[in-house]
Amino acid sequence: MEEAMRSFEDYSFDGIQDMLSSKSRSRESVEGVNIRKQSHFYGSGDGIEVGGNDYCFYRDVSMGEGFLFSKYQNQEQKQQSYLDCRLLGDHSFNVRSPLLQTSLDGIEKLDEFPAGTQYVLENRKENGYPFSLASLELHGDRQLKGERIVDRSSGTPCAKVMGAELSTEEIMKMAGAKFIQSFSQMVDIASMLNNPYDLFFSGLSEDAARNVELAEFLLASAEKVGNQQFERANRLLNYCEHLSSNGGNPVQRVVHYFSEALRERIDRETGRITPKWSEKMKSFDLDKAMMTLNPAILSCYQNVPFSQVAHFAGIQAIVEKVARAKRIHIIDLEIRNGVQWTVLMQALVSQHGSPLELLKISAIGSTSKNSIEDTGKRLMSFAESMNIPFSFKVVMISDMLDLKKDLFELGAKEAVAVYAENYLRNLIALPNRLDSIMKVLRNINPHIVVVMEVEANNNSPSFVSRFIEALFFYSAYFDCFDACMGRDSPNRMIAESKFINQEIRNIVATEGEERKIRHVKLDVWRTFFARFAMVETELSKSSLYQARLLLNKIACWSSCTLDMNEKSLLIGWKGTPIYSLSVWKFDRKQKGLK
Structure with missing residues (x-):
């Protein structure tokens, strides 16, 4: 057993760094890493079907009718159903985003939540409800099959404390909840006072509030792109691009790259990107670049x-x-x-x-x-x-x-x-x-x-499902970059702009055979x-x-x-x-x- 449990310290990675990069560094030990069972961090982890399809179904508030999110819901469903069946064999598995409520019942439940800040950029009557508040699971105690997350420094259960720094993913979840509230119908004052989410938003710091607002613009623009309301999406993306940056905080960086991807999707769908231009954009070979040191x-x-x-x-x-x-x-x-x-x-x-x-x-x-x-x-x-x-x-x-x-x-x-x-x-x-x-x-x-x-689950034929899954996944990734590498690090800037940006663009902007990044x-x-x-x-x-x-x-x-x-x-x-x-x-x- 002692032989089996020997550490890799005797052949640490430092030597490899000396060989491959001529640069070594020492590392100090930190006590304890908690291994725990996996939980579904986004509610049940299962989407809800409408008529057994992968379609995201919403209600048009002004017309009182349902509509499908975009034309790619239908096109991609036909293209991908065979591939998904082959991948899964005889087993059924939900490859849609668990972050999107796709039943009318889920939409009706949004009436329980009062409207937050008035969404001044668009007329709410012209829009549906693209996200589920319950599935966003804002903050606090995450359940781990009956267990709470354990603070590794103290070994005690912990929850997000109001005023503590929020992660990029938590900012995105809050923006999603706030976005839903901005589209929900107004209710009486008593219900508003009893609603915990308005109180929660009021406790944000100024920086966190700005980040939530920026993320909300991004979500709104994605909703417009999904509905092919490209002119409105472009106006929202103008805000996103003005307020985001590839050298800012993680939220600003995430919004920057996802905004670029949405712009590219708009250009593709409106014919601004010709096949010749598309080939030129693919000149950077991500797989080949990853092979070099x-x-x-x-x-x-x-x-x-x-x-x-x-x-x-x-x-x-x-x-x-x-x-x-x-x-x-x-x-x-x-x-x-x-x-x-x-x-x-x-x-x-x-x-x-x-x-x-x-x-x-x-x-x-x-x-x-x-x-x-x-x-x-x-x-x-x-x-x-x-x-x-x-x-x-x-x-x-x-x-x-x-x-x-x-x-x-x-x-x-x-x-x-x-x-x-x-x-x-x-x-x-x-x-x-x-x-x-x-x-x-x-x-x-x-x-x-x-x-x-x-x-990650980026193989859904639904554009908006894929967008939300990718947004939350890369939010966590950018959060990690921020903790481990300096914001002005040239290597970080290259990694984000060349490698991660390529993945985001492929997931968000492309369809059909061009969409190579298909994580499951x-x-x-x-x-x-x-x-x-x-x-x-x-x-x-x-x-x-x-x-x-x-x-x-x-x-x-x-x-x-x-x-x-x-x-x-x-x-x-x-x-x-x-x-x-x-x-x-x-x-x-x-x-x-x-």
């Missing part, structure tokens, strides 16, 4: 906790499964810069019980062969410095349908591990290729499959993996120990939260899940498998 990516890796925590926990899981093997073969579905394998090498040197004969890494790629080869050269150099026998193979294919077991040159005595970091999501819109690669992996029958994916949550992957007889295995105490230990080293990472979702780990920020880490194996005993 540029300063912005390395800085984010060093300063933002999510990837490092997932790497250390995932690598520990691999080490445990191949601990007795003398020949280890790693199949990386998308290697990118490969920094995680330097962690593995140090772990093998420290923990491996027998002399290692060979560590082989096979990296799959369909483009950017030179970049993959550069990654291989860096890893080869690092392996030589650790005296590890090392082999690196690039498995280039033009199409994932061409991937075959024979391409990996598997040895009879090799212990095979498959590593999929933020890769499977790329194939969600290509279900035949996703199925194909899973069948190949099943035939290989690896000792372990480690999967790291974004824990862990429950969806569970349903999908079950079709291939994959069995979820529990992350060991050693893996969780590595995650806790890493978080304890840096004080500004104290808001990074670890939640267990069944047997898998959710890595989040202030309780909002950001990434999932899960470990799997194939059950060869199930009938019907080759």
Whole structure:
């Protein structure tokens, strides 16, 4: 047990930084990280259907009738229903935003809440009710299956104290509630006095109130875009762009990038972006950029906790499964810069019980062969410095349908591990290729499959559902950036403007085949993996120990939260899940498998 629980301090990431960036730093220990069970942070976590569709249905106050949110509700539903069914197999799973109330009953309940500040920019009679107040779950005690969030410094339950600094996500939720109030019908004074939300808003600081107002403008503009009221949306976006900034506080930054994405969506729908201009805008290749060790990516890796925590926990899981093997073969579905394998090498040197004969890494790629080869050269150099026998193979294919077991040159005595970091999501819109690669992996029958994916739900065919999901997710992400990197950090500015901005634009502004960013949550992957007889295995105490230990080293990472979702780990920020880490194996005993 002592051997299993050894920390990664003996092969800390500092050495890797010296090798890859020529810059090391010391870290001080912080006591305690609480691992707790996952809860649904947005109410029940389930949307409400109207007629069994993915449509968001609202009431036109002036006409007393219902209407569908936008034309893409219908178009995207037809395009995506087949893909979602293929992904989920015979199981049904709600891939819509839990933040949108889609029944008339939910809309009628809004009458219980009095109007807040008069929404002076638009006539409320011309608009529907795009959000659910109950599902926004403003602040205070979050329920964790009967447990309250525990303050990690004191071990006692805590709630948001009035006047305390609000997170970016909480600002967005408050803006949503205030936006709903601005559209609700006026009620009598007694009801207003009894309503807790007006009192809550009145307790905001001046800065928080400005942030809430700015976020409210953004939500209103998204509602107008969804209804194709582009002229009104443009006027609201003028306010957003005037008051936001890519160098301001997290709320201002989030609004800045989401406003840009809404502008692009308007331009696309009104024909201002021609196919030729669209191709020019796609000249920045996000996937290719992520494969290089540029300063912005390395800085984010060093300063933002999510990837490092997932790497250390995932690598520990691999080490445990191949601990007795003398020949280890790693199949990386998308290697990118490969920094995680330097962690593995140090772990093998420290923990491996027998002399290692060979560590082989096979990296799959369909483009950017030179970049993959550069990654291989860096890893080869690092392996030589650790005296590890090392082999690196690039498995280039033009199409994932061409991937075959024979391409990996598997040895009879090799212990095979498959590593999929933020890769499977790329194939969600290509279900035949996703199925194909899973069948190949099943035939290989690896000792372990480690999967790291974004824990978000950005695959809804509904534009407004996707917008709200993305807004809350990236609000938490920008909050983390603000805690871990300076606001004037050039690397942070590049990461936000180049990488995160690209994701936001793709989620918000594009439809159909152009929409590549299609995150789904862990429950969806569970349903999908079950079709291939994959069995979820529990992350060991050693893996969780590595995650806790890493978080304890840096004080500004104290808001990074670890939640267990069944047997898998959710890595989040202030309780909002950001990434999932899960470990799997194939059950060869199930009938019907080759």
